[in-house]
Amino acid sequence: MVKSLKAPQPEVQHSGIKTPVKETLLTPRFYTTDFEAMANLDLSSQQKEIEAVIEELRSDYNRHHFVRDEQFDKNWAEIPEKTRNAFIDFLERSCTSEFSGFLLFKELSRQLKTRQPLLAEAFQLLARDEARHAGFLNKAMADFNLSLDLGFLTKNRTYTSFKPEWIIYAVYLSEKIGYWRYITVFRHIENHPEYQYYPLFRYFENWCQDENRHGDFFKVLLRSQPQMWETWQGKLWARFFLLSVFVTHALTVYERADFYETLGLDAQEYNDRVVRKTNETSARAFPVMLDTEHPDFLPGLKKCAVLNQKLTEIEQKDRPSWLKKIQKLPLIVGIFWQFMRLYLIEPIDAEISRAEVR
Template sequence: MAKSLPTPQPSLKEGVKAPVQETLLTPRFYTTDFDAVALMDISAHEKELGAIVDELKADYNRHHFVRDEEFKQVWDSIEGEKREAFIDFLERSCTSEFSGFLLFKELSRKLKNRNPMLADAFNCMARDEARHAGFLNKAMADFNLSLDLGYLTKSRTYTFFPPEWIIYTVYLSEKIGYWRYIIMFRHLELYPENQFYPLFRYFESWCQDENRHGDFFKALLRSQPSLFNNWKARLWVRFFLLMVFVTHTLTVFERVNFYQSLGIDAREYNKRVIEETNKTSARAFPTILNTQHPEFFQRMEECSDSNLRLAEIDKSDRPKVVKLLQKVPCFLSIAGHMVRLFMMKPIDTEATRAAVH
């Protein structure tokens, strides 16, 4: 279910980047059932949630996102495909962080007088997301561009997700975000000559924000038995893991040039991020995907190949009807591989936990 807010059409100011066209792969803006969230019984994990909220309130990164002298230079040396790929990375990252800010801020506002602990947590996470989005937008300004975040607030389509879907997807987005940032940071520590812009130096502390957010959503998830202790939850978990991993694969292979500019092999990076996120998810979810299956990444990359063919078709000057007919085999291929991936036997994490204890 999606609802479109009124869409004003002001002309964008000079230097303000027109938002990328909304697709299945662009960061989405979400809304949810705020009353249902307010009524959640979190007593089973209240102590753990309280400890995480205290950590969020401590705001360890309050002095971290300050632009230092290294930013104060002209960045014309970053040019061509490298510049284009980096701006695309900045825009999508900024939009994603801003999307999180809007959702968390609204949750905090609606829960303030009904569930103060959750309201405090969402307020702190909104603060972090706003800080990240602002820092990324300032980075775009170094390339004579910026995003009009107020325009995005009013013009983007808001997708409704029930609270349980929000918990699953936000947990995964925060944890996969952690692994994306920390793996990139560790790589650039080893190869500092590839760190062509100072933003990358901030990724270690940045990803710790992502990690804390993920830990909060893990505790929230485990406080709700209906989200992990039945067969429906197991199916939903597999579905959202698959969707997040396929989306990550498609976006990574769409931006091979960006990763090459950092000296990163896109294929190995994608595998590492997915494998680490899958392992981390075992601490929260009742089941995870079997990323060691010999066909797992092969099918993921087949989906990416079809997605890249779709992009090529879109760029052609053929009639729309011809394009649509050419796209059908690609859509069917992606759907077929995703069904096969979903049907692969998963790993039962609850059984493993029970055996350990």
């Protein structure tokens, strides 16, 4: 059983500016890449598909969606403290994640403007959507007299460098799992309106369609690079990124079980559904998909979450840092061992799976 950790108390710097959470493995990361290599990608095999996806992005179906209405005009102090703290934590992490995407896409657009103008336009449109999402989330935080200093985050976050292929794998999965996260919450609250304690959740249905379109764009990028899906190396990398995203998702969901409890959702059921659905969706882009129905797969994700929770509990205790490191080591080894066991489960050939669906 995974116990819910106590919802974190929001830390405030001054004038309602929230102190960013400490960077950990599970906090949203900021990325950069090799812009020269991205500019040299040969997209000719998917030219028509790229143009079609960009035309979808140009349509900007949600340009009038992110508008606050009168339902936001109330005093939110009535929300119980535990629920409020869990929700603020969700808002911060979501806002940081969307803003991270905005920064990456904006810089890609700027760097590719003269070399790959069509690609540069696509990234500019993606950045537009991510900025809109981040801004809407930050306005929601303002209802609780808090906000994120996005300029501070831009200058002070650690940037992780991924080569273009890794960016494509990772962002494709991030967008598609984002779709399933949002739509699962939306449909649950649609059926159980008593859990809609804040109007943001009403926006998730249209919102997740942005995530879906972004994922479709990265799917086309992936399919334009044969080495990413036709080779044995591509199959290994696809398995690695699928599993990495699923393990990270499980760790985050179980760690933040309090938030899902406020929505009337069971963290384990929610995680399992999102992982299964994202895995099914990945078969449209990746050469392989993971066997999420294997008897060891979903329990293995939960084992990783349990071990991660124990790491968090050790970190929260008042002990010397050297002692914490010693106590954490077997738990870190345990998570790595579970990851390897899950990675070695025989994957499913996505080409065969697609053929069976047809």
